[in-house]
Amino acid sequence: MTKILIIDDEGGHRLMVRAVMTDAGYDVDEAESGEDGLALIDNALPPDVVLLDIHLPGMDGMETLRAIRKRNDALPVVMLTAYGSVGSAVEAMKHGAFDYLTKPTDNDELLAVVNKAREYGRLLAENRSLRQQLSDRAGPPRLIGDSPSMREVRELINQVGPTEASVLILGESGTGKELVAEGLHAVSLRSNNPLIKVNCAALPAELLESELFGYVKGAFTGAVRDKPGRFQLAHEGTLFLDEIGEMPVALQAKLLRAIQERVVEPLGSVRPVETDVRILAATNRNLYHEIQAGRFREDLYFRLNVLEISIPPLRDRLDDLPLLVGFLLEKLGNKNRKAVRGVTPAFLDALSHYHWPGNVRELENVLERALILSRSDSIGPESLPPHIHAANTVPHSSLPASSFPSAIEEESGEASLDEAERQAILAALKRTGGHRERTATALGISRRTLQYKLKKFGLAKRRTGE
Template sequence: MAGKILVVDDEKSMCDFMEIMLSKEGYEVETTVSGSEAIQRTSSSKYDLIIADLMMPEMSGLDLLKKIKKGRPNQDMIVMTAFASVDTAIEAMREGALDYITKPFKVDEIKLVIEKSVSRQKLTEENSRLKQQLKKDFSFSNFIGQSEGIINLKKLAAKVSVTDSTVLIRGESGTGKDLIAKAIHAASERASGPFVTINCAALPETLLESELFGYKKGAFTGAIKDKDGLCKMAHGGTFFLDEVGNTTPAIQVKLLRVLEDKIITPVGDTKPIEVDVRLIAATNADLEEDVKAGRFRSDLFYRLNVIPLYIPALRERPDDLPLLVNHFIKKYCERNKVDPKTLSPGALEVLNKYNWPGNVRELENCIERAVLFSRGDEIVVDDFPTKLVEGTPQTIVSNETPETPTLESIEKAYIYYIMNQTKGKKAKAAKLLGIDNSTLYRKLERYKIQEEEK
């Protein structure tokens, strides 16, 4: 059905004409010659659109509009008017009418106006439904866990979500820092605005700056047109800075300006731009230690650390593991369209004994693999990787590196490999890594990789 429409006109012939015409277009049409009856119908039925004549003896279309809007402020309404009453029609639009049609009208004209109106209403409803779905998908209840640490985390996060304060989320890789950030946004007054995210560790300094703040045409080679930065794109919403500890001092200065003055300056421009964003930052680094070592600005740290949230590692909340396992089994059985599966007691014991250095992300990957490899309706020990069963993580850089390595451990191993390949020549290593020299020096210091140039 294209939509449900109520036609209100004191001339029954006009009501009949509109009903015949719109029914042929696939609309469900109801008509009435009385404004008071129209109000009664709208109190018990929902209409995608109401079309009403402005000049009616019992109740004018303008009065009808005001009364309907009082009870249903989001109700779409189109008024029909003779040429002499166009001023009244304009007044009706000021009162909230969506559009007006001048009598006598062309059939194609009114069809187009109605089609646009109903389509707009459908889009509005769909948008509202999607926003409600997003709120549900990213609600705090979807962050699985009943341990004391997780309950306290969710309570505090729910409290800060209704404020506009800056939040710093701490926790190891794989604990779900991005999920908490999305839940805070979804529960905030900014939920209707954008949620923009960037991983500061994934980009070299020069690229990170242009991604964050945008650039002007001609700012550098390849800047053939202006580009908005992510800070501007997050205007009216939330900007999530993941791995904020990996930013350089130069980037940190600009982030401090965003926090303090709510302004950014695109690369190659001198004119500041005001932005209305809420910043949520996340890190798995020890920022206090980085501040002492001079790697992270103390003023930015204190501005970010207004409301600190800590997500416990999975090994710190073993009671939550069965809940997470059941959640992931159900999730991947449904996603892969396989019959529901259960976990054998022996398999659960293996999972409980493992240290989970990769945290919830590693557990999720493990369960997804087990669901796909399991042949029966029960997941058993043999469905898990040997390393997990033996409880020995895979060695990449050190014996403490997890079997499913973190992004940080992979980066450290790769930098170490490139430095060996280039015999410690930092300029050559930076070129091979695709980063600038300052970024390489910072990462070498961060990972404590000492290699003298030869």
């Protein structure tokens, strides 16, 4: 049902507008000040059209209009004004109002303008949705990398995304778990409907419960109106539960019931609400250890982990560094209004010898710092922070952004680095009797990365002790 929000301090006029709108089949919310109107927009399902009086106590109509535009620039706002203030209403239209009506409003004119505003909002939302779909169909957003591990992640997204299965996304902080969730939603059959995100680590247990399941008016002090939860907002779409390992055990039981029975009970309500959502969850924790420690429910784990996607840490896919550097520098250059022609091979070499505990998120921060501090159009290692700055500062010719993928290969010491890496792998294989799992652990890399290195150095056919 289409929802109309009336923001007007004149109770009699609100009553008249409510009667006209209700008779026409609209759902109506009311507020008598700009502050109350914004609270309704923030705390409930957004209205489809706003009727806004230009003269309000406290925050006036123009100020309220600007605040609405910041929250939702697609929400149609119709200004209400007295005859003597038509000029102000016209000025409001220049700042984004859809139309204006003079008070007292004519019922037929009111309905006609509201119908036009509703249709305008619908068409604008549909247009934006179509453009987003075209963008999404191009592939999972911003998953940069051509290493075997990242190709595998993209293949899994395209294979798993169109299904209805719950997916558990695993990876260290900063590896891009949210991007994988966005990619899964983008290629799913639910992509026309919302992707709602909840960071389970960002809220205390009481607030997290109300965010997930919502509440009804009077459920607790301060609950002055009904508020739908994230499950309801994600209806027929996707719900992404980030940092699921941080969720308190007591709340995990309620989440499990909501997933199993496909219903939620808002706080203070005795009437269950049916929901249809696909669940995606992510964590940087080892949930097996959390289960053994009694901090995570085993039954919830199996509900969430129908399929699993593991994102490799940056240190295990250093071959992707040139692509990542090129992509991120272009993005950061646009953000900071500063263009660069490229980076020096020494710069890439310095990056490749760092462990990257913060993964791609840390890389982005380091690159932004280097971009801002660089005094030339080709960034060198002198712009790196002390903990990454390479000891070898032999000058190299700078590279254009288009040649990033070949940057490391042009380093004069590449062959010796490869040989040192090959010898280290051979020594570890000898120590572990050729057992690949133990070899990967000893080297501090994943088994997948070890397999890639074995192929790279022609060691894949070497017999192991497995």
